Amino acid sequence: xxxxxxxxxxxxxxxVDTPALLIDLDAFxxxxxHLAAAVAGSSVRLRPHAKTHKCAxxxxxxxxxxxxxxxxxxxGEAEAMVYGGVSNVLVSNQVxxxxxxxxxxxxxxxxxxxxxxxDAGNVGDLNEVAAAYKIELPxxxxxxxxxxxxxVQPGESALSLAQHIDQAPCLRFAGLQAYQGRAQHLRSFxxxxxxxxxxxxxxxxxxxxxxxxxxxxxLVTGAGSGTYSFEAASHVYNExxxxxxxxxxxxxxxxxxxxxxxxxxxxxxxxxxATVMSRPNNEWAVVxxxxxxxxxxxxxxQVADVPQAEYASASDEHGKVLLHDPDTPVRxxxxxxxxxxxxxxxxxxxxxxxxxxxxxxxxxWPIVARGAGH
Amino acid sequence: xxxxxxxxxxxxxxxVDTPALLIDLDAFxxxxxHLAAAVAGSSVRLRPHAKTHKCAxxxxxxxxxxxxxxxxxxxGEAEAMVYGGVSNVLVSNQVxxxxxxxxxxxxxxxxxxxxxxxDAGNVGDLNEVAAAYKIELPxxxxxxxxxxxxxVQPGESALSLAQHIDQAPCLRFAGLQAYQGRAQHLRSFxxxxxxxxxxxxxxxxxxxxxxxxxxxxxLVTGAGSGTYSFEAASHVYNExxxxxxxxxxxxxxxxxxxxxxxxxxxxxxxxxxATVMSRPNNEWAVVxxxxxxxxxxxxxxQVADVPQAEYASASDEHGKVLLHDPDTPVRxxxxxxxxxxxxxxxxxxxxxxxxxxxxxxxxxWPIVARGAGH
Numbered sequence: 001x002x003x004x005x006x007x008x009x010x011x012x013x014x015x016v017d018t019p020a021l022l023i024d025l026d027a028f029x030x031x032x033x034h035l036a037a038a039v040a041g042s043s044v045r046l047r048p049h050a051k052t053h054k055c056a057x058x059x060x061x062x063x064x065x066x067x068x069x070x071x072x073x074x075x076g077e078a079e080a081m082v083y084g085g086v087s088n089v090l091v092s093n094q095v096x097x098x099x100x101x102x103x104x105x106x107x108x109x110x111x112x113x114x115x116x117x118x119d120a121g122n123v124g125d126l127n128e129v130a131a132a133y134k135i136e137l138p139x140x141x142x143x144x145x146x147x148x149x150x151x152v153q154p155g156e157s158a159l160s161l162a163q164h165i166d167q168a169p170c171l172r173f174a175g176l177q178a179y180q181g182r183a184q185h186l187r188s189f190x191x192x193x194x195x196x197x198x199x200x201x202x203x204x205x206x207x208x209x210x211x212x213x214x215x216x217x218x219l220v221t222g223a224g225s226g227t228y229s230f231e232a233a234s235h236v237y238n239e240x241x242x243x244x245x246x247x248x249x250x251x252x253x254x255x256x257x258x259x260x261x262x263x264x265x266x267x268x269x270x271x272x273x274a275t276v277m278s279r280p281n282n283e284w285a286v287v288x289x290x291x292x293x294x295x296x297x298x299x300x301x302q303v304a305d306v307p308q309a310e311y312a313s314a315s316d317e318h319g320k321v322l323l324h325d326p327d328t329p330v331r332x333x334x335x336x337x338x339x340x341x342x343x344x345x346x347x348x349x350x351x352x353x354x355x356x357x358x359x360x361x362x363x364x365w366p367i368v369a370r371g372a373g374h
Numbered sequence: 375x376x377x378x379x380x381x382x383x384x385x386x387x388x389x390v391d392t393p394a395l396l397i398d399l400d401a402f403x404x405x406x407x408h409l410a411a412a413v414a415g416s417s418v419r420l421r422p423h424a425k426t427h428k429c430a431x432x433x434x435x436x437x438x439x440x441x442x443x444x445x446x447x448x449x450g451e452a453e454a455m456v457y458g459g460v461s462n463v464l465v466s467n468q469v470x471x472x473x474x475x476x477x478x479x480x481x482x483x484x485x486x487x488x489x490x491x492x493d494a495g496n497v498g499d500l501n502e503v504a505a506a507y508k509i510e511l512p513x514x515x516x517x518x519x520x521x522x523x524x525x526v527q528p529g530e531s532a533l534s535l536a537q538h539i540d541q542a543p544c545l546r547f548a549g550l551q552a553y554q555g556r557a558q559h560l561r562s563f564x565x566x567x568x569x570x571x572x573x574x575x576x577x578x579x580x581x582x583x584x585x586x587x588x589x590x591x592x593l594v595t596g597a598g599s600g601t602y603s604f605e606a607a608s609h610v611y612n613e614x615x616x617x618x619x620x621x622x623x624x625x626x627x628x629x630x631x632x633x634x635x636x637x638x639x640x641x642x643x644x645x646x647x648a649t650v651m652s653r654p655n656n657e658w659a660v661v662x663x664x665x666x667x668x669x670x671x672x673x674x675x676q677v678a679d680v681p682q683a684e685y686a687s688a689s690d691e692h693g694k695v696l697l698h699d700p701d702t703p704v705r706x707x708x709x710x711x712x713x714x715x716x717x718x719x720x721x722x723x724x725x726x727x728x729x730x731x732x733x734x735x736x737x738x739w740p741i742v743a744r745g746a747g748h
Contacts, residue, residue: 003450003745017473017748051690073691074662076377093691096651096662096707099391118652119706149692150652150660181689277470278492278524286524288470291671291719293747297688314671315555316425316718317447317467317747318523332493333470344690345665348723351745370745371377371725373667373691374391 005352006273011361018275018335019293021350023247023365025357027269031246034266035228036065039240044232047071047090047221049243052344054369055353056084058246071221071241075100075107076372082111084368090114090221092177092241094122094142094150100374101125105133114219116142116177118152123164123171130170138174139165140219143206145199147181154178154202159209166215175219178203179241184226185251189258196223196230203236225266226255249343251298271304271337272346273354274319282326285309287319287336294319294338295345301338306330311338379726380647385735387647392709393667394647395724397621397739399731401643405620408640409602410439413614418606421445421464421595423617426718428743429727430458432620445595445615449474449481450746456485458742464488464595466551466615468496468516468524474748475499479507488593490516490551492526497538497545504544512548513539514593517580519573521555528552528576533583540589549593552577553615558600559625563632570597570604577610599640600629623717625672645678645711646720647728648693656700659683661693661710668693668712669719675712680704685712 006017016022039046046067050059051074059070059081069088072078078089088111095104095115107113108130117123117139130137143158144151152158158176166173183195199222207217221239223231228245231237244252247270255263274289291314294301303309303321309330310322319338323330330336340346351370355363380391390396413420420441424433425448433444433455443462446452452463462485469478469489481487482504491497491513504511517532518525526532532550540547557569573596581591595613597605602619605611618626621644629637648663665688668675677683677695683704684696693712697704704710714720725744729737 003747006748015473017471019747094651096649097391099389118654121706144654149654149689149694151654153654275470277468280492280518280523280525280527289747291669291716292722292745295665295669297665297670315523320523332495342665348666349745349747371666371723373377373393373663373723374380 003351005354005364007354007361007364009361009364013356013359014335016273016354016361018273019289020273020354021347021352022271022273022337023353023355024269024271025355025362027267028246031266031269032062032065035242035245038229039232040066042232043238045239047239047241048246049092049241050077050081050369052243052347053246054080054347054367054372055365056081056086056368057365059084059086068239069112074372074374075103076374077369078113079103079107080369080372082107088112090219092116092179092221094118096122101129105129105135105137108135108137109133114138114140114174116140117161117165118142118150120161120164123161123168127168127170136170136172138172140175140177140221141165142177143202145178145180145202145222146183146195147179149181154206155209158206159213162210162215163213173215175217175221176203176206177221179222179224180227181224184224185255187254188256192227193230196227200234200236207236225252244343247343250302250339250341268304268339270340270343272301272340274336274338276330276332276334276336279330279332282323284323285321285330287321288317289338290314290318291316293349294340295342295349297345298342301340304337304339306336377725379728379738381728381735381738383735383738387730387733388709390647390728390735392647392649393663394728395721395726396645396647396711397727397729398643398645399729399736401641402620405640405643406436406439409616409619412603413606414440416606417612419613421613421615422620423466423615424451424455424743426617426721427620428454428721428741428746429739430455430460430742431739433458433460442613443486448746448748449477450748451743452487453477453481454743454746456481462486464593466490466553466595468492470496475503479503479509479511482509482511483507488512488514488548490514491535491539492516492524494535494538497535497542501542501544510544510546512546512592514549514551514595515539516551517576519552519554519576519596520557520569521553523555525551528580529583532580533587536584536589537587547589549591549595550577550580551595553596553598554601555598558598559629561628562630566601567604570601574608574610581610599626618717621717624676624713624715642678642713644714644717646675646714648710648712650704650706650708650710653704653706656697658697659695659704661695662691663712664688664692665690667723668714669716669723671719672716675714678711678713680710
């Protein structure tokens with residue numbers, strides 16, 4: 001079930017088969033370096049989220065630039081990262097169910113693994129499996145700072161769960177998971193600033209309360225690509241989980257900077273490469289990348305190199321591209337770069353990255369955690 | 375990059391790890407038998423679409439019940455089907471680009487392969503590669519019968535392209551591809567009937583014209599699960615490409631029957647199995663199946679077994695389930711079956727089907743064409 005790569009090393013871009021997932025390596029490396037430089041010298045560490053890239057090569061590149069490790073959402077992702085050379089992983093999520101708990105504990109015998117909890121019963125299960133595997137497992141309390149998804153409430157509820165962890169013989173209370181996911185795509189700078197301002201207050205209140213009860217947070221972790229600068233400046237968070245900054249996507253491209261202009265701190269470095277397979281008339285072309293080649297949950301992709309061409313609808317294996325002008329230079333056999341609407345679920349459709357520099361294939365990186373859902 | 379199966383043979387349903395893609399084998403087999411019986415004894419053959427299931431085991435089951443072969447959208451899918459024992463494949467799509475054309479021709483040396491075209495230049499490329507591989511390649515003309523996607527116009531344009539194919543020394547004109555994709559999800563029976571009525575007229579006009587010019591159609595192929603009965607009764611189509619009927623999904627579940635009641639000719643047999651991983655309050659639960667475990671392009675999934683629970687939003691790895699009643703029996707660790715919004719792109723996220731009968735795992739079928747996009 002491993003698909004063949006759509007390219008060979010040294011190939012020209014135009015020879016790459018489609019659909020393919022391309023990385024513009026120059027832009028990608030600038031993104032990596034920019035965020036690394038932004039936190040260098042501060043007390044805030046990067047632990048970029050591997051759910052974006054699912055690729056151990058990329059996680060190790062991030063660590064080579066100073067990242068302390070990786071975040072993962074799934075035990076399967078964490079396994080793929082550890083076996084790919086990433087020695088320090090935070091599972092920024094709850095792990096529920098006997099089969100997964102065993103795998104988590106076994107993995108924690110092989111690498112530094114942190115996990116989150118938001119339920120006392122789950123803490124009991126974590127302690128039980130840690131005992132069975134003879135490990136001390138560090139556990140963070142997840143608090144809901146506005147994402148309205150998982151997590152206990154900040155303050156007393158969080159303290160209570162932290163004490164529960166602290167009292168479990170095979171667990172170690174390791175801090176707070178406080179990710180404000182909803183804030184990442186608030187379009188205006190001021191909205192994002194305010195949302196993270198509120199999250200910071202809730203985190204501060206919670207860490208103060210814990211401190212009064214003798215519980216110190218080794219990690220206070222959160223932040224995404226859209227808000228990282230606020231968490232970094234908060235003096236409360238000490239780790240950042242940004243993931244999408246390495247690639248960007250159409251959705252993130254809609255965020256605005258402080259001055260109201262489009263936010264362009266990071267560059268689009270990820271593209272779906274598609275071939276024009278039909279040009280039935282002067283109104284539209286059809287490309288070979290549809291719902292199985294890109295995720296449309298956060299909007300449609302953009303055609304990168306032909307501004308007047310509009311990717312207007314997706315079916316399972318086809319994308320319909322409106323030309324808006326009969327002279328739009330889009331012919332059968334042409335290959336187009338599409339900027340994905342949403343990078344993370346798009347990456348999860350592919351087994352390989354095709355890394356390009358100066359229009360030549362320089363790297364083929366396996367997406368080792370593709371499909372690692374359980 | 376091959377993920378481990380989330381289950382073992384003989385396991386109880388409740389032990390299956392999540393997210394997992396389940397098949398209710400009894401319902402699935404009833405669906406297969408129902409469509410096979412509906413065309414048995416008629417002159418219409420089934421060639422079910424493998425883009426739905428991407429699984430050679432299922433394609434062979436369909437053939438064991440009378441299907442003449444399979445349809446595929448991609449050369450990679452066709453390779454996976456042929457190498458999995460399916461000896462007769464229609465690539466119901468254009469194949470563009472040197473790399474894919476070579477693979478198509480090589481595959482046609484190993485099995486009966488048909489392909490579609492809607493462009494004279496592409497016909498020239500098909501002829502060239504057929505010559506290089508010393509094969510005679512059967513090519514269908516794709517006509518646009520209302521899907522407004524690929525295909526030449528019915529009538530003269532189709533005739534002209536058919537003549538072009540007929541005159542190419544290494545190609546054989548093999549008929550018409552005439553799939554009305556837009557009609558499948560028109561909600562009322564009458565709308566679907568009318569849309570296919572128009573398609574049938576266009577096909578009839580085209581085949582008559584071709585016949586007058588000495589060109590006979592070996593295959594006249596189209597139809598999906600939502601309209602198959604109209605094409606089957608048309609006396610014009612001789613092959614049906616329905617795919618989704620084996621599984622169904624929430625979107626197809628919204629179609630109406632002739633009497634205005636919900637259309638229930640086929641049963642839901644495909645489910646995403648998910649674990650409740652967080653119950654932060656009495657309003658909602660969070661399950662471990664989000665955008666990487668199910669496709670939301672055609673709407674959100676439905677919770678199969680807890681009617682009052684509503685899958686209300688999906689993020690990358692999470693699904694938020696509104697309880698609507700504090701007594702809704704959904705606890706951390708519970709496993710829920712979700713009916714996918716859209717079956718085809720959901721299947722493409724998984725490497726394994728977990729086949730269940732009487733709540734026991736009976737089969738683990740590899741989804742061999744998962745990700746076979748190119």
